[in-house]
Amino acid sequence: MTRARTLRIDRIACTGHGLCAELLPELVDLDEWGYPVLAQAAVPARLESHARRAVAACPVLALRTERPPR
Amino acid sequence: MNSSAPTPSAAYRTTATGTPAGARLLAGWYDTGRPADLNEHLLRYGPPPVAMARGHRHSMPLLRAVEAAGLTGRGGAGFPTAAKLRAVAARRGRAVVVVNAMESEPPSRKDQFLLAVAPHLVLDGAVLAAEAVGADTVHICLPRGRPAQYQQLHTALGDRGRAHLDVVSLLLHALPHTYVSSESTSLVRWLNGGEARPLGNPPRSHERGVARLPTLVHNAETLAHLALVARYGPDWYRQTGTSDEPGTTLVTVSGAVAAPGVLEVALGTPLATLLDGAGGPTEPLRAVLLGGFAGVWLPAGHLRTPLTRHDLAELGAAPGAGALVALPRAACGLTETARVLAYLAAHSARQCGPCRLGLPAVAEDFAALAAGRPDPDLLSRLHRRTGLLPDRGACRHPDGAARLAASALRTFADDVDHHLTRGACPNAHRPPLLPVPPAEPPEAWR
Numbered sequence: 358m359t360r361a362r363t364l365r366i367d368r369i370a371c372t373g374h375g376l377c378a379e380l381l382p383e384l385v386d387l388d389e390w391g392y393p394v395l396a397q398a399a400v401p402a403r404l405e406s407h408a409r410r411a412v413a414a415c416p417v418l419a420l421r422t423e424r425p426p427r
Numbered sequence: 428m429n430s431s432a433p434t435p436s437a438a439y440r441t442t443a444t445g446t447p448a449g450a451r452l453l454a455g456w457y458d459t460g461r462p463a464d465l466n467e468h469l470l471r472y473g474p475p476p477v478a479m480a481r482g483h484r485h486s487m488p489l490l491r492a493v494e495a496a497g498l499t500g501r502g503g504a505g506f507p508t509a510a511k512l513r514a515v516a517a518r519r520g521r522a523v524v525v526v527n528a529m530e531s532e533p534p535s536r537k538d539q540f541l542l543a544v545a546p547h548l549v550l551d552g553a554v555l556a557a558e559a560v561g562a563d564t565v566h567i568c569l570p571r572g573r574p575a576q577y578q579q580l581h582t583a584l585g586d587r588g589r590a591h592l593d594v595v596s597l598l599l600h601a602l603p604h605t606y607v608s609s610e611s612t613s614l615v616r617w618l619n620g621g622e623a624r625p626l627g628n629p630p631r632s633h634e635r636g637v638a639r640l641p642t643l644v645h646n647a648e649t650l651a652h653l654a655l656v657a658r659y660g661p662d663w664y665r666q667t668g669t670s671d672e673p674g675t676t677l678v679t680v681s682g683a684v685a686a687p688g689v690l691e692v693a694l695g696t697p698l699a700t701l702l703d704g705a706g707g708p709t710e711p712l713r714a715v716l717l718g719g720f721a722g723v724w725l726p727a728g729h730l731r732t733p734l735t736r737h738d739l740a741e742l743g744a745a746p747g748a749g750a751l752v753a754l755p756r757a758a759c760g761l762t763e764t765a766r767v768l769a770y771l772a773a774h775s776a777r778q779c780g781p782c783r784l785g786l787p788a789v790a791e792d793f794a795a796l797a798a799g800r801p802d803p804d805l806l807s808r809l810h811r812r813t814g815l816l817p818d819r820g821a822c823r824h825p826d827g828a829a830r831l832a833a834s835a836l837r838t839f840a841d842d843v844d845h846h847l848t849r850g851a852c853p854n855a856h857r858p859p860l861l862p863v864p865p866a867e868p869p870e871a872w873r
C-alpha cells in the first residue's frame with residue numbers, strides 16, 4: 358500500500374487567497390483573516406485529485422503535497 | 428534596559444562556600460572570581476584535544492564520546508548534540524560551524540555570562556565541532572549593541588591567534604538583536620548577506636546553509652559542554668544529572684528572588700532549589716515562568732518538579748534555555764503576560780499571515796483581559812485565536828506565544844474570572860516585574 362500524501366503550506370509564500378479552501382473544503386478551512394487552517398495534513402485517497410487541483414490553483418505556489426519519508 | 432533584568436553584575440558574585448559542588452562550566456569562575464583569559468584557561472584545561480575530533484564519523488572518538496555522554500542542546504530545543512554533529516559530518520565536502528550566542532530570551536543571561544567568564548571553553552567547543560564536521564570556518568554570532576562583549580571576544584580571538592592555537596578561522600559577527608533573530612535559519616540567512624529573519628522551507632541548514640555548505644549551528648553553552656566532554660569523557664559527564672538527562676546546565680534566575688543571576692545546576696535539580704540558589708524568594712510566590720517568553724507559567728505548587736524535560740513535559744513545560752522568573756503572589760500574572768505578548772507580537776518577522784495577524788490579535792485580547800475591559804466574546808475568542816497559532820508559521824515564534832498565553836489562562840484561571848466579572852485587580856497596577864523590552868518592531872533586520 359502506498360502511504361497517504363500530506364499537504365504542506367509554505368507560510369511565508371502564502372498570501373491568503375483562500376482558493377485552496379474553495380477547492381478542498383474537506384481539508385482546508387480559513388481563519389478570520391483568510392489564511393488556511395488544515396483539518397489534517399494527510400490526504401485520503403478519495404480526495405487526491407481535489408488536492409492536486411488545489412495545489413495547481415494556488416497562485417503563489419504555496420501549497421504542495423508531499424509523500425512522507427519512510 | 429529594564430532595571431529588573433538580571434544584570435551581569437548581579438550574576439558576578441561568588442558564593443560564600445567557594446566552588447559549588449558540581450560546577451563545571453563555571454568552576455574556574457567560582458575558583459578565581461574573574462574571567463579566564465587564555466593563559467588561565469590553558470593552565471586549567473590545556474589546549475583543545477583536536478585529535479579526538481579526527482577520523483571517520485563512525486569511529487571518531489569525539490562523536491562517540493558526545494553520543495555516550497547524552498549531551499543535548501542548551502539553546503532551547505534540547506536536541507541531541509551528537510545527532511546534529513553526525514548529520515553535518517555525513518554530508519560531502521566542507522562544512523561551516525555557527526556559534527549561536529544571540530540569547531534572544533530577555534530573561535536569559537546565561538550565554539552572555541558564560542562568554543564573559545569562560546570564553547575559551549565556548550571557543551574550544553566550536554573548534555572541536557569544526558574539526559569533527561570538516562569545517563574550516565567558525566562564525567560566532569553575537570547580539571548587536573553589546574560593545575563590551577564584542578571587544579572581549581575580539582581580544583580572546585586575538586590571543587588564540589597569537590598563540591597559534593587553532594587551524595580553523597574564527598569570525599566574529601554582531602547581528603540585529605530581535606526575538607526571532609536567534610533562530611538558526613535567521614543566522615544562516617544573515618551570514619549569507621540577507622536579513623536575520625527565519626526561513627521556512629527546505630533545504631535545511633545542515634544540508635545547505637552558509638555559503639550553500641552543510642552548516643552546524645550550536646548554542647554557545649552546548650559547545651562549552653562539548654569541550655569538557657572531549658577532555659574528560661562521557662563517564663565523567665554522566666556523574667551528575669539524571670541517567671536520562673545527564674550533566675549540568677546554566678539557568679538564569681530572576682524576579683522576586685534575593686540574588687538574581689546565572690547558576691550552574693545538575694539537571695534534575697528541583698525548581699525550588701534553583702530559587703534558593705538565587706537567594707530564595709523575597710516574598711510568597713504565586714507562580715514561576717519557566718523557559719522564557721516562549722515558556723510556561725507554572726503554579727507555585729509545582730516548585731518541587733525536577734528540571735528535566737521528562738518531568739516538565741507532564742506539566743506541558745520544558746527547560747527551554749533555562750530562564751526562571753519568580754512571580755510574587757501580589758503580582759498580576761495576566762498583566763505580565765499581556766506585556767510579553769505585546770512584545771512578541773511586535774517582534775513577529777511579519778512573513779507569515781497567521782503570525783503577522785494572529786499574534787497582535789491575541790496580544791490585544793490579552794491586554795483587554797488584563798485591563799479588565801472584556802466584551803462578552805473575549806474569552807472564547809482568545810481561546811480560539813490562541814489555538815490557531817501553533818504550527819502555522821514558518822518558525823516556532825507563534826507556537827511559543829501560544830504556549831505562554833494558554834499557560835497564563837490555566838495558571839491564573841481565578842484571576843481570569845475576576846478580571847472578566849469584576850475588572851482588574853489592584854495587583855495589576857504593581858510595577859512590572861518581567862524584563863520586557865518595548866513592544867516596538869525591531870529597528871533593523873540586517
Ligand code: SF4
Pocket residue numbers: 366370371372373374375376377378391392393414415416417418419420
Ligand atoms: S491558495 Fe495558496 S496563497 Fe491562497 S490561501 Fe491557499 S495556500 Fe495560501
Ligand code: SF4
Pocket residue numbers: 368607624625626774775776777778779780782783819820821822823824825
Ligand atoms: S512565524 Fe512569525 S516570526 Fe516566524 S517566520 Fe513566520 S512571520 Fe516570522
